[in-house]
Amino acid sequence: MSNQSETKKGITTREEDYSKWYLDVVEAADLAENSSVRGCMVIKPYGYALWENIQKILDAKFKETDVVNAYFPIFIPKSFFEREAEHVEHFAKECAVVTHHRLELDPATGKLNPAGPLEEPLIVRPTSETIIYDTYSRWVQSYRDLPLLINQWVNIVRWEMRTRVFLRTMEFLWQEGHTAHASRQEAEDRAKQMVLVYKDFLENYLAMPVLAGRKTEAEKFAGADYTLCVEAMMQDGKALQAGTSHMLGQNFAKSFNVSFLDEKGERQFVWQTSWGVSTRMIGGLIMTHGDDKGMIMPPKIAPLQAVLVTIFASEEEKKLTVEAAKELAEKLKAAGVIAKVDDRDERPGVKYFEWEKKGVPLRLEVGPKDVAKKQVIAVRRDNGEKAVIGVDEIVKQVKKLLESIQKNLFDRALKNQLANTKEIDDYSKFKKQLEENDVFISSHWCGSAQCEAQIKEETKATIRCIPFNNKAEKGKCLVCGQESKERVIFAKAY
Amino acid sequence: MSNQSETKKGITTREEDYSKWYLDVVEAADLAENSSVRGCMVIKPYGYALWENIQKILDAKFKETDVVNAYFPIFIPKSFFEREAEHVEHFAKECAVVTHHRLELDPATGKLNPAGPLEEPLIVRPTSETIIYDTYSRWVQSYRDLPLLINQWVNIVRWEMRTRVFLRTMEFLWQEGHTAHASRQEAEDRAKQMVLVYKDFLENYLAMPVLAGRKTEAEKFAGADYTLCVEAMMQDGKALQAGTSHMLGQNFAKSFNVSFLDEKGERQFVWQTSWGVSTRMIGGLIMTHGDDKGMIMPPKIAPLQAVLVTIFASEEEKKLTVEAAKELAEKLKAAGVIAKVDDRDERPGVKYFEWEKKGVPLRLEVGPKDVAKKQVIAVRRDNGEKAVIGVDEIVKQVKKLLESIQKNLFDRALKNQLANTKEIDDYSKFKKQLEENDVFISSHWCGSAQCEAQIKEETKATIRCIPFNNKAEKGKCLVCGQESKERVIFAKAY
Numbered sequence: 001m002s003n004q005s006e007t008k009k010g011i012t013t014r015e016e017d018y019s020k021w022y023l024d025v026v027e028a029a030d031l032a033e034n035s036s037v038r039g040c041m042v043i044k045p046y047g048y049a050l051w052e053n054i055q056k057i058l059d060a061k062f063k064e065t066d067v068v069n070a071y072f073p074i075f076i077p078k079s080f081f082e083r084e085a086e087h088v089e090h091f092a093k094e095c096a097v098v099t100h101h102r103l104e105l106d107p108a109t110g111k112l113n114p115a116g117p118l119e120e121p122l123i124v125r126p127t128s129e130t131i132i133y134d135t136y137s138r139w140v141q142s143y144r145d146l147p148l149l150i151n152q153w154v155n156i157v158r159w160e161m162r163t164r165v166f167l168r169t170m171e172f173l174w175q176e177g178h179t180a181h182a183s184r185q186e187a188e189d190r191a192k193q194m195v196l197v198y199k200d201f202l203e204n205y206l207a208m209p210v211l212a213g214r215k216t217e218a219e220k221f222a223g224a225d226y227t228l229c230v231e232a233m234m235q236d237g238k239a240l241q242a243g244t245s246h247m248l249g250q251n252f253a254k255s256f257n258v259s260f261l262d263e264k265g266e267r268q269f270v271w272q273t274s275w276g277v278s279t280r281m282i283g284g285l286i287m288t289h290g291d292d293k294g295m296i297m298p299p300k301i302a303p304l305q306a307v308l309v310t311i312f313a314s315e316e317e318k319k320l321t322v323e324a325a326k327e328l329a330e331k332l333k334a335a336g337v338i339a340k341v342d343d344r345d346e347r348p349g350v351k352y353f354e355w356e357k358k359g360v361p362l363r364l365e366v367g368p369k370d371v372a373k374k375q376v377i378a379v380r381r382d383n384g385e386k387a388v389i390g391v392d393e394i395v396k397q398v399k400k401l402l403e404s405i406q407k408n409l410f411d412r413a414l415k416n417q418l419a420n421t422k423e424i425d426d427y428s429k430f431k432k433q434l435e436e437n438d439v440f441i442s443s444h445w446c447g448s449a450q451c452e453a454q455i456k457e458e459t460k461a462t463i464r465c466i467p468f469n470n471k472a473e474k475g476k477c478l479v480c481g482q483e484s485k486e487r488v489i490f491a492k493a494y
Numbered sequence: 495m496s497n498q499s500e501t502k503k504g505i506t507t508r509e510e511d512y513s514k515w516y517l518d519v520v521e522a523a524d525l526a527e528n529s530s531v532r533g534c535m536v537i538k539p540y541g542y543a544l545w546e547n548i549q550k551i552l553d554a555k556f557k558e559t560d561v562v563n564a565y566f567p568i569f570i571p572k573s574f575f576e577r578e579a580e581h582v583e584h585f586a587k588e589c590a591v592v593t594h595h596r597l598e599l600d601p602a603t604g605k606l607n608p609a610g611p612l613e614e615p616l617i618v619r620p621t622s623e624t625i626i627y628d629t630y631s632r633w634v635q636s637y638r639d640l641p642l643l644i645n646q647w648v649n650i651v652r653w654e655m656r657t658r659v660f661l662r663t664m665e666f667l668w669q670e671g672h673t674a675h676a677s678r679q680e681a682e683d684r685a686k687q688m689v690l691v692y693k694d695f696l697e698n699y700l701a702m703p704v705l706a707g708r709k710t711e712a713e714k715f716a717g718a719d720y721t722l723c724v725e726a727m728m729q730d731g732k733a734l735q736a737g738t739s740h741m742l743g744q745n746f747a748k749s750f751n752v753s754f755l756d757e758k759g760e761r762q763f764v765w766q767t768s769w770g771v772s773t774r775m776i777g778g779l780i781m782t783h784g785d786d787k788g789m790i791m792p793p794k795i796a797p798l799q800a801v802l803v804t805i806f807a808s809e810e811e812k813k814l815t816v817e818a819a820k821e822l823a824e825k826l827k828a829a830g831v832i833a834k835v836d837d838r839d840e841r842p843g844v845k846y847f848e849w850e851k852k853g854v855p856l857r858l859e860v861g862p863k864d865v866a867k868k869q870v871i872a873v874r875r876d877n878g879e880k881a882v883i884g885v886d887e888i889v890k891q892v893k894k895l896l897e898s899i900q901k902n903l904f905d906r907a908l909k910n911q912l913a914n915t916k917e918i919d920d921y922s923k924f925k926k927q928l929e930e931n932d933v934f935i936s937s938h939w940c941g942s943a944q945c946e947a948q949i950k951e952e953t954k955a956t957i958r959c960i961p962f963n964n965k966a967e968k969g970k971c972l973v974c975g976q977e978s979k980e981r982v983i984f985a986k987a988y
Contacts, residue, residue: 036574036628037616040567045644048564070542073534074618074649074665075590078597078606080530088606092597096569097608098618099593101653103572103586112572112582114591114615116653121608122531124568124592124618134530150539155568155649159595159610171568 011357013292018236023165025286028357029295032165032282039163039170043279046358049303050282051173055153057205057301058175058277061197067149067177072132074154075122080130083255087129090222094159096124096170124157129223129248129274132178133256140260140270143182147190151177156278166283167240167494174278180258180270184249187271191247194275195228198243206281207298207409208232208288209417210242211440211489213465218449221274225249231464231489233417234287237438239464239491242284245275283494288413289382295359296381298409299402305338306398307360308376311348311367318343325366328376328394335395337402356381361405362398364389382408423487427478430490434459440491444484446477454479461490505851507786512730517659519780522851523789526659526776533657533664537773540852543797544776545667549647551699551795552669552771555691561643561671566626568648569616574624577749581623584716588653590618590664618651623717623742623768626672627750634754634764637676641684645671650772660777661734661988668772674752674764678743681765685741688769689722692737700775701792701903702726702782703911704736705934705983707959712943715768719743725958725983727911728781731932733958733985736778739769777988782907783876789853790875792903793896799832800892801854802870805842805861812837819860822870822888829889831896850875855899856892858883876902917981921972924984928953934985938969938978945973955984 011024026032031047034040043051059069075098081088104115125131136148153175163169177194181187195212202208210230220227224246232242253259253269262268289296299305308329310321322343332339342351348365355363365377376394378387382405389397421440424430430441445451445463455478456462470486477484505522506514520526525541528534537545553563569592575582598609619625630642647669657663671688675681689706696702704724714721718740726736747753747763756762783790793799802823804815816837826833836845842859849857859871870888872881876899883891915934918924924935939945939957949972950956964980971978 035567035625037567037569037571037625040569042567042629043565045562045564049562051565052563068539068543069546070539071537071545071667073529073531073536074651075531075534077531081597082606088597092599092606095596096592096616097594097597098590099608100591100615102589103575103582103591103615103617105586112576112586114593121594121597122590123597131529131531135536157568173565 011292011294014235021290021292022283022287025290025294025357026165029286029359030357031286031295034165037170039160041165041169041171043173046303047282050285050297050301051279053301053303054205054281055175058197058201059153061201062151062175062177065149065193065197067151067179069152070150071152071154072128072135074125076125076128076131078121078123080134081123083130084223084252087223087252091123091126091158095126096157096159098122098124125154126156126158127274127276128152128154128176129178129252130256133252133258133272136178136180136258136270137256140180140258143260143262146180146182146260146270147186148178148180149190150179151175164283166279166286168280172279174276176274176276179273180253181272182260182262182268182270184271187249187273188247191228191245191273191275194273195230195243195245198230198245198275198277202230202232202242202281203410205298205300206285206288207300207406207413208242208284209410209414211465211467213467213470213489215244215465216449216452216463216488218452219462221246223248223251225251229465231491232284232288233413233420233440233491234284234494235290235416236287237420237440237491239440239493240280240284240287241464241493242281243275243277246273248272248274287494289409290359294357296409297359297361299361299406302338302359302361304340304358304360305402306332306340306362306364307355308339308341308364308366309348309351309355310341310343311365317368318345320368320371321366324371324391325364328364328366328391331395332398335399337395337398362401364398380405382412421489425475425478430455430478431459434461434492438492440464440489442487442489443478444473444475444486445488446480446482446484448477448480448482451477451479455490460492462493464489464491464493505786505788508729515784515786516777516781519784519788519851520659523780523853524851525780525789528659531664533654535659535663535665537667540797541776544779544791544795545773547795547797548699548775549669552691552695553647555695556645556669556671559643559687559691561645561673563646564644565646565648566622566629568619570619570622570625572615572617574628575617578624578717578746581717581746585617585620585652589620590651590653592616592618619648620650620652621768621770622646622648622670623672623746624750627746627752627766630672630674630752630764631750634674634752637754637756640674640676640754640764641680642672642674643684644673645669658777660773660780662774666773668770670768670770673767674747675766676754676756676762676764678765681743681767682741685722685739685767685769688767689724689737689739692724692739692769692771696724696726696736696775697904699792699794700779700782701794701900701907702736702778703904703908705959705961707961707964707983709738709959710943710946710957710982712946713956715740717742717745719745723959725985726778726782727907727914727934727985728778728988729784729910730781731914731934731985733934733987734774734778734781735958735987736775737769737771740767742766742768781988783903784853788851790903791853791855793855793900796832796853796855798834798852798854799896800826800834800856800858801849802833802835802858802860803842803845803849804835804837805859811862812839814862814865815860818865818885819858822858822860822885825889826892829893831889831892856895858892874899876906915983919969919972924949924972925953928955928986932986934958934983936981936983937972938967938980939982940971940974940976940978942971942974942976945971948973949984954986956987958983958985958987
C-alpha cells in the first residue's frame with residue numbers, strides 16, 4: 001500500500017551487511033513483514049501482486065503441459081506419514097500437530113484451554129505426497145486412468161527454528177505438482193520436463209540464470225529416487241535452490257498402494273513425480289537483482305512496470321502535468337504496459353525514492369517543461385540511465401526500454417554467476433576460497449557420501465547439483481583423491 | 495479427470511431423496527469427494543476449474559473497487575481470539591488447535607507422539623479478523639493510511655461435526671475482504687457495496703437469483719455491528735446463505751487498537767468491514783440448477799462450454815468426424831468459446847451421458863452425415879432442445895445458444911424462487927406450510943429475539959434476511975401479535 005506511513009529508515013548497504021541489506025529491502029520495498037506469529041510472514045499487497053504474477057505465468061506453463069489444478073486437504077493423519085520411512089523421518093522434526101478440536105473455558109482461571117482431544121493427531125501439511133497418494137490409490141484402477149497430472153497452489157507449514165522472511169518461513173505459499181504414470185520412463189521424462197519449465201520461467205521471467213541438474217543422494221527429497229533442481233547464485237556468491245522436481249519412483253506407490261491393471265490385465269504400481277516452487281523464489285529475486293537503493297523488479301514480472309511521476313511547483317503546473325501524465329498512462333495501458341501516475345503532493349525526490357525502493361523498472365518524469373516539449377524523461381531503475389522520449393513515440397520506446405532492462409538484469413546476473421564460479425582441484429585452496437568469499441566451486445568428487453559429508457562439515461558447502469549435460473572429465477576427488485569422472489557444483493546455500 | 499474410471503452408479507432422483515441426489519451429482523459430475531480426513535474434501539480438477547473461474551471473475555470485480563490482495567498467517571494465537579468476546583465465544587467451539595511442533599518416536603511403542611509443546615496454542619484460522627487487525631494496528635497510524643482495502647484467497651478450518659461436501663466442510667476455500675475506514679459512513683457504504691458485488695456475481699454469472707438484505711441480531715456475525723447477506727433459494731425451497739458482508743463498527747478496532755490520528759491530530763478508532771464467499775457457493779450452484787441427469791453449469795462460469803462429440807462406426811468415419819470437429823473447435827476457441835472435442839472410442843450414448851452428468855451447457859454432435867451436410871446438431875443441457883446449426887454459422891449460433899442458456903437458467907431459478915415465496919400472516923398456517931414443504935415465507939415480525947427464537951425452535955425456520963428496500967407495511971408479529979412495520983423472510987436453511 002503506497003499510502004501507508006513511510007518508513008524513514010535507510011537501507012543498509014550490501015557491503016556493510018548483506019543479510020541486513022536483504023531484510024531492509026524487503027521492508028523498504030513493502031513486500032512482506034514478520035507477523036505476530038513467530039516465523040509466519042504477512043505478504044503485503046505489493047509482494048502479493050508479485051506472487052500473483054508468478055502464479056499466473058507458471059500456471060499457464062503448467063497447463064500447456066496438460067497439468068490441471070485441484071485441492072487436497074491441509075490436514076494429514078499422522079499414520080499417513082508413518083507409511084513412508086524416509087519421508088516421516090525427515091518431516092517429523094518440523095511439523096505443526098493439531099491435537100484438539102475446540103477451546104473450553106476453565107472457570108477457575110478464566111482461560112481457554114484446548115479441549116476435544118483427537119483420536120489421531122493431524123499434521124498441517126509440510127508437503128502433500130501422502131494425502132494426495134492416498135487419494136490417487138482410489139482414483140487409479142486401470143492404465144486408462146493414467147497419467148494423472150495434477151497441481152495445487154496452497155500454503156505449507158514447516159516448523160523452522162531460524163526463519164527469514166520469504167527465504168525460510170514457518171508458513172509459505174507454493175505449488176506442488178503430483179503426477180502418476182504407467183512407466184518409469186514417462187515419470188522420468190515428466191520430472192525432467194518440469195525442472196526445465198522452472199528453468200525457463202526463472203531465466204526468462206525472473207531474469208535469474210540457474211544451473212539445472214541432479215541432487216546427490218544426501219541432498220535429495222526424503223522419499224524420492226532422485227531429485228532434480230535449479231540452483232541460482234545470489235549476489236553474495238551463495239546458492240539458492242529455486243525449484244525442485246522429484247522422481248519418486250514407486251516408493252510412495254508401494255506405501256499407498258497406488259496401482260493399476262495394465263493392458264495385459266496385470267497389476268502394476270504407478271511411477272510418480274512431484275515438483276514445486278515457493279514464495280522463497282521472491283527472496284531469490286531480491287538477492288539476485290536488488291541494489292543499495294532497494295528492490296529491482298524484472299519488467300516481465302513487475303506489479304508496476306512504469307511509473308509516471310509528475311513534477312510541479314504550483315496548482316496550475318500540477319493540473320498540467322497530471323493531465324499529460326494520465327493521458328500517457330492510458331496510452332501505455334492500452335498497449336499492455338502496467339503504468340500508473342504518481343500525482344501526490346510530495347517533492348519529486350520523495351516520489352523517486354519510493355519507486356526506486358520498490359524497484360519499478362522505469363520512471364517517467366513529467367514536468368511542466370516536458371509537457372511543453374512534448375516529452376518525458378525516462379530513468380531506468382537497473383542502471384540509472386536517462387533518456388528523453390517524445391510523447392509520440394512513448395509506447396514504442398517504453399516497450400524497448402523494458403525489454404532492454406529485462407535483458408540487462410539477466411545478463412548482469414549471468415555475468416556475476418560466471419565470474420564467481422571457479423574450478424578448484426585442491427581441497428586446501430577450496431577451503432581457503434570459501435573462507436575468503438563465497439563462490440560456486442566446480443570440483444571433482446568421487447561420489448561417496450562420506451567425502452560429501454566431510455566437505456559440508458568442514459566448509460559448510462554442499463553439492464548444489466550435478467549439472468545436466470555435464471562434461472565428462474577425469475579427475476581426482478577433492479578429499480580422498482579417488483577417481484572421478486565429472487565435476488560437481490559446490491556452494492554454501494540459503 | 496475425464497479419464498478416471500467411470501462410476502457406473504445412477505443418480506438418485508430429486509423427488510426420491512434430495513439430499514442423496516445432491517451427493518450423487520457431486521460424485522457423478524466429478525466435482526469433489528470426501529477425503530480420508532473426516533470432514534475435509536478433495537476438490538477434483540473439474541470442480542476446481544469451476545472455483546478458478548469463480549475466483550477470476552470475483553477477483554477482477556474486487557480490484558475494480560480498489561481492493562488489493564495480500565496474505566496473512568494461517569495460525570492465530572489463542573490470546574488473539576480472547577480479545578473479542580462474542581467472536582471467541584462463537585469460534586471456540588469449532589477450532590483446530592495446534593499444540594505441538596514435532597513428532598517424536600516412542601521407542602517403547604514404535605509410535606510417533608506429539609512433542610515440543612507450544613507455550614501458547616495456535617488456532618488454525620476459522621476466519622482472520624483477529625490476526626489481520628493485529629497487523630492493521632501497526633499499519634494504520636494516520637488518516638493518510640486509510641482506507642485499507644485488502645482481500646485474501648485462502649483455506650479456512652471450522653471443526654464441523656456434520657459435514658456435507660461443499661455445503662459444510664471442516665476445511666473450505668474462501669476469500670475474506672477486510673477493510674478499515676476513517677468514518678462510519680464509509681465503512682457502511684463499503685459493506686453494502688460488497689454485498690451488491692456478490693449479488694451481481696451470483697445473479698449474472700452463477701445465474702442464481704438472490705435476496706440481498708440484513709441479518710437480525712441473532713443471525714449476525716460474531717463480533718459485527720450488523721451483517722448483510724445474499725440468500726439464494728435451492729430447488730427444495732430451502733435457503734442457502736451465499737455470501738455475507740459485515741459492518742464491524744469499531745468492535746475489533748477497539749480490541750486490537752487499530753487507531754489513527756485524524757486531520758485534527760486526534761486519535762480515532764477505525765471503522766471496519768469484512769466480507770466473504772466460499773466454496774459453499776458451488777453447493778448452491780448445484781442445488782439451484784442441477785437436474786436428475788446431473789449438474790448444469792451456467793455458461794458464463796462453465797469450465798467447458800461446448801463439447802463436440804464425434805459419432806462414428808468405422809475408422810474412416812472417425813477420421814472424418816474428428817477432423818471436422820477439431821476444425822470447428824478451433825473456430826470456437828478463437829472466438830472465445832471454451833470448447834473441446836470428445837473423440838473417444840465409446841458409444842455416443844456413453845459420451846452424451848458423461849457430459850450431461852458434468853453439466854456442459856452445449857453438446858455439438860458431429861456424425862458422418864453432419865459432416866456431409868456441413869452441420870452439427872446442437873443439444874442444450876438446460877432443456878434438451880435440439881437445433882441444426884450450419885458450420886458457417888457455428889460461432890454466432892453457439893454464442894447465441896450459450897447466452898440463451900445462461901438467461902434460461904436464471905429465469906427458471908427466479909421463477910422457482912417467486913413461486914415458492916409465500917406471504918403468511920398466521921402462525922399456524924406458517925407451521926403447516928413448513929410441515930408440508932419448504933418455501934420462503936414473508937411474514938411480519940415484531941423485532942424481538944424471543945419471538946425469533948421461538949419460531950426457530952418450533953419450525954427450524956430462521957429469519958434469512960430483512961430485504962433491502964423492503965416495503966413499509968404495518969402488520970402484526972406472527973408469534974406475539976405486537977406491531978410490526980415490515981415483513982421479513984423466513985426459511986429453513988442449509
